[in-house]
Amino acid sequence: MKILYFGVDNLFSKSLELEFLDSGFTLLSCSTVKELEAEVHHCALILLDYDNDEKIIKETVKKIKSIEINRDGKNIPLIYVSGKDDFNERMLAFHMGADEYVDKLDLKSLLLKINSFLRPDLIWKGLNTLLVEDDKISAKFVSHVLTSKGANVTLFLDAIEAFEYLKSGNKVDLILTDHMMPNLSGVAFVKKIRKELGLRAVPIVFISSVQDKVEILEFYKAGGNDYLGKPLIKEELYVKVNQLLENTIKTSILKKQIEELEKLSRVKDQFLAVCSHDLRTPLNTILGLSNIISEEDDVKDIKEYGGQIEKSAKELLEMVNELLDFSDIELKKSTVKLIPINVIEVLKNALRNISSINTKHLRLSIAAEVDEILISGNKGMLQRAFSNVMSNSYKFTAEGGEIKCTVTHNRDFVEVVISDSGIGMPGEELSHIFDSVPSVGREGLKGEKSTGLGMKIVKNITDKHGAEVDVTSVEGVGTTFKFKFKVCENGKGNI
């Protein structure tokens, strides 16, 4: 089944593709109303990026509605996805024709929602249930209801065997058990599960013909979550199981989100630790020197201290700027507006900035076959990425060396290569260069400071452009960064 994504968030569509891998859905991405019109007929559902330009969204929704009318009013489910989870935004989205509104970061929920639209008959797909029932007819009935909605059922006629099955570590999402059984009663079975195995979160449903209220109370006291009376009613079974499973699914989603948040928070802690240490080094110099200036009489020395203080202050400023850039790009998860831009012009601007500080007299050059190649990008961000790479090259290349940019392209892709004749990087460092966990920055050839964030910013910007970046390096020979962007339609340039 095909799902259409309408929007310009490449990072999101990429992660969605991954999420869809074994779900049986395929993702089509498009960003113009014209493309949408051509594709919509093959698609079962539309995901509309609500972070897109409002005018475009309105136009798109209008188009979708008119297409729906033309095909006899048959509705195409429309899910709005957005990075901003805000009550007003939600209301607005529903007013604009959304059938659902899902947070972009919550891919699992999104998949669940898509499933509930497109495969309502398989809403329990992938869930493992354990059924313990010695009466074969009841067992068959319950199994049938569960499997018809996509759940897997493992059946045991005996509670002891079922207990052994759980004890050996098999994961189940729901347990249904009879009470009146030989060898081990349902109540004793559930007590063992809760106490001995410590499985407190798994929902358990009792199935029993017992009608006595006191005895039913025993089921709940033992740790059961619900009770189904015999004779069994299909609808009752369905509703009760559905409620319990929905809780389980939501809990597991929440658990995953908590894990992810914890990971992020650890990254942030580490980040803060590294920052505070690195930021203090230039501050120490500033403090130490300004402290001895007052007792120094030699004007020449005072001037020297002043120069040092200025140098450290500049370094500090550069590091603070880098940090701000990083939090801007990394932590805010902001979506970037991508428009057609000339990648060669951006590259030239970045190189111009380096040439203005080129006191080492490095040879700087650009070789491109054409003057203009359009890619869909963000000028400011892309220039920052190129500048970061170039200033790195500058830091690690000795006087008389060179920084060379080469641009090559074919019909679909443009490759931007920035290489230097610097000292290169050891393999260990190279393999961690794009990690999101910050490391200590490496000092440049003239002792230039850094936060070690520059390359992470590059990676992040590249990701936001849906592009690729690679780095190769040979110690003592030089380092090469290779960017690969998709060329915009009609972006071949003037030869």
Place this chain on the structure above:
Amino acid sequence: MKILFVDDSMDNLNLYKLYFKKLTDLEIDFMHDPEEGLTKALNENYDLIFLDIQMPKLDGFQFKAKLVESDCSAIICALTGFNDDETLEKIKLSNFNEILKKPILKKNLVELVEKYKAGMSNEGK
């Protein structure tokens, strides 16, 4: 009196150099590579060694342990940019003779050196 400073940051070493510029009776070496610093510390007879705690390859704790292993008799002082209790506790437990917290001002550093210098000359008498 022979003194050694080991700190991976050149800026910090330059600062210490400036602090001692006028105290010409001291013989001071500055090393920014901790491994090279260790070789120097073991081969030459220093009276006082200042160690930065956070260094790549060999941190202040490892450096100190190696010195102790080789029965180095120098007074060892930790220089630390970390102010968290955990690190300070660890430094205390590692039996450094002295701890100086960054930012390190000339007054504190010079006073510390003078203290040991006075001690040595008293012994000498």
